[in-house]
Amino acid sequence: MAKLVKTKVEVEGEVSEEYALVQEPLTTPWDVEEELKVVGKPVPRVDGEERASGAAHYPSDIRLPGMLHAKFLRSPYPHARVRRIDTSRAEQLPGVRAVMSKDNAPATPWNNKRPIFDDVARFAGDEVAAVAADTLTIARQALRLIQVDYEPLPFVLDPEAALHDDAPKIYPDGNLLDGEPTKYERGDVELALAEADVVVEGTFETPTQVHNSLETHGSVVTWEGDQVVVYDSTQNVFGVRDCVARWLGLDRNRVRVVKQFMGGGFGSKLGTGKYTVAAALLAKRTGRPIRFFLDRTEENIAAGHRHATRQYLRVGAKRDGTLLAIDLRSYTALGAYSAWGAAVGGPARELYNCANVRTYEYNVFTNIGPQSAFRAPGYVEGMFGLEILMDELAGQLGMDPLELRIKNYAARSPLNNLPYSSNGLLDTYEEGARAIGWDKRQQLDRTGTRRRGIGMASQIWGGAGAPPSYARVQVQSDASVTVITGTQDIGTGTKTILAQITAEELGVPLDKIRVEIGDSEWGLYSILSGGSMTAATVGPAVREAAADAKGQLINLAAQFLQVRPSTLTLNDGVIRGVKRRRPIEKRLAEILGELGDIMVIGNGSRAPNPDGVAIRTFGAQFVEVEVDIETGAVRVIKVVASHDCGRILNPLTTSSQIEGGVLQGMGYALMEQQIVDPKTGVVVNPNLENYFIPTMLDVPEIQVHMIDRADPNINNLGAKGVGEPPIIPTAPAIVNAVYDAIGIRFRSIPLTRDRVLDALERQQTSDIRQQTGVSG
């Protein structure tokens, strides 16, 4: 009997309480010490060959008969009133099938309750109109024929400047989201700072980081009878289904969303795209399939990014290193639309055992493209400031930076004083310090022009997963198995681990299992793939479904063999048992084969998380860098990434996640930044030529250390997520290593040559001043 429960759901650092309908669970967690047969093994990706050979069809590969191509007309101004728009010339161009603008689009509200094509453009790149045409070339030509009468308005790029009284207003009631900062306070921060022996403070700045998904955002939408089918490069199949259903006024069972593969999302594909909705509307208008994919420039300026931040941070401590207070005021540049700001204060609130913490997070609308979730949104930015200032505090106290962190380790969650379901933070410190040679870092060469240094930083994040999610395990009469669930593989290896979990629980070989995901048509709802939630959400539901199927198979075999079910086992596809004291052994396929076209259907759902515990993932990264003090080049030599995310389901997919996170974090620290021209408000580097991401030659040695200890208190797998944790500590660890190498504390990234050389020059000047006794 299904049960309605209320459960806490955490997505990208935001906690909410939601209902979930769940079944009475059949499974209990695997024993922590138990060696499993398939789960935890380095099983190669079940779809690896498909992906590598090009056989895999990504949404952008979809071509349908009669398909039209759609493009947006985008505002050239960062802020402008769209006074009048004349699409008549575009409409007359042969091959143009539909033009949509504010004059003829539905009034259904989009972001921030504004229409899909508004009469104000709020960033350079904002959508003003859409065209569907026979070819992409014609669509582009048509865009040039649309005449728009813009009234340019003053614009603002900096989030703090946007809060001034005389700043241009992006929305009538001001630029501050919700009209006030997100406030959090425990204890008395001012008092604690006044009583502290040491107070360190700093202003930290992080850049706008672009996801740069290799497959750009986009959809192909077509009508099949009374159903609309959406092929979408999305992390949220059911979210897209629901949004399209709402826009078209359809029942949810008349919208099918398909996403078998995708070329990256990193959080930017959690929402439904304006291109998806526009494609659906244009498909309805033209009666033709619509392909609506962004190009590389649009991907850069209008498909989301990690918001830039400015953080004013103060930390106070006792002489012995005990933290007394953390005080953070942060400003995030949300861009023009996104109606949420990521939890920049998260690390300050929960990483350390500190009684007095205050975080004021100002989320501010600015005239750039909308921000979106980006791999551990908020925590990447917040950890940057906190962990650099912790190192500075250690320096002031004359303490080892690692020792300072261990001293302030939080044994219970500082947010709610709950015990952790499990917490391997201290293990990750120990493991990482040993692997990098933390104790020997004084011996690194710092005499020549290329100077080595080692630094570290910590990680905390969610990853518990949450209901609801549903799964079905079908066993065909040849004993082949189909696993069906509505989740999506965003490139992390979801298909592979779901096959492993099924093989383990059901007792059938891995190669007999086929996993069907990424299609809302199956009807088995799964949550979005973000917040490091997928494995720990869908995995337990699949195990439940497999257990249900297994129970039925054993029962069925018992009836067929005329024995008691309790005497039978199913392993490796073979039923074994005892009948009249003689062992019996029969292949499952053989038994089922004799029963005709029967089918066994096991159902499972994700059970709620336990109450009374805090579920977090933990980790630490230790980095060795080399800084060339003549050329300003910062090279990352080695990264030791030590993470605790419960039971490791597959060390190969886990390593991939950790390596990818480290590289994205390294790019953030060293080279990535979206640059907006201050005078025109237009992005200067909306491409992969001038926006730098690491190349193969930039990749350092990455040592992955997985604590791999099942957490028995969370779900039937003992596993937590690992998608986001590995990007969180990388940048501050690199910056701390650079300090260790050259004695300069950077508070802004990326560490480009100009920033490093200018700082080295200032350092030299101040050294000379000190030596000669000149002040100032």
Place this chain on the structure above:
Amino acid sequence: MALDFTSPQTLDEAVRLWHAAPGSFWLAGGTDLVPEMKATLKQPQRLVNLKDIESLRGIAETEAGVRIGALATLTEIAESDLVRTRYHALAEACRAAASPQLRNVATLGGNLNQDSRCPYYRGAFPCWLKGGQVCFMREGENREASIIGYHECVHVHPSDPPNALVALDAKIITRMNGDTRATPAMDFFRAPLEGDRRMNLLEPGEVVTEIQLPRFPNSQSTYEKAMDRAFWTFALVSAAVRVDLEGDRVSAARIVLGGVAPVPWNAQEAEEGLKGQILSPESVALASATTLVGAQPLAHNGYKVQLARALVKRSLLNLAR
């Protein structure tokens, strides 16, 4: 708009075809022109493909030195034993450019005609270099801008091989209608000026046919490039350095910097101090310190002076080994 594509077999035929239709563009590797066409920055009506013209190929020794055909790819040059042993800086400069895939296609002739990579010029800005009124980079994002030798436009010459060609006293042979002319590499490039915004001396319809490198009796050269990441990006600053030795003393030196000016920048002050000197830490330090003394950096590119000096120092010390 229709695009006419022609593939002549001879240079004469190519020149004829170029002049026979308006809007003609030369096409060699296409690594620069084709993306510009996609971005509608260049809108040719006719492409005259040079790749079938056999006489434009090859790298060969001549009496005077070495001849490199304009169609030689950057990979061919980087891997040529002749170039690697005698003109190390050029081999290194070709190897430091772009990515392996691009180097396999990009030609030296095309590289000499490399268009500006200034993001404002390439992007959605009506900038001065493409006929507008304002240089957006000057007051905008100028971290990558020129620090010397600039006028209205502060972009830098983006390519690597030209710096080496200037350092190696190369001659650039071009064909204009029926005439052939040889231009020293040092004079080939130009800073765009009001009234004439070209980046080099090529006239409409003129085409690079070959590059000639002179014979040096006792010369060594090297190329250093500083980038925002390990590879596959244009230089922030680069240095092509050649020293000719008589005994253990420098008889002549050539120091050419990339990424600092709208042309490959010849750092003559630094060269002067090296003449007659042994390449010692002291003489190298002096040359390094006198590099770019007249630089006039903008708001965010002062670091280029220091970076250039570091590369000059490193190059000379490498050559001293």
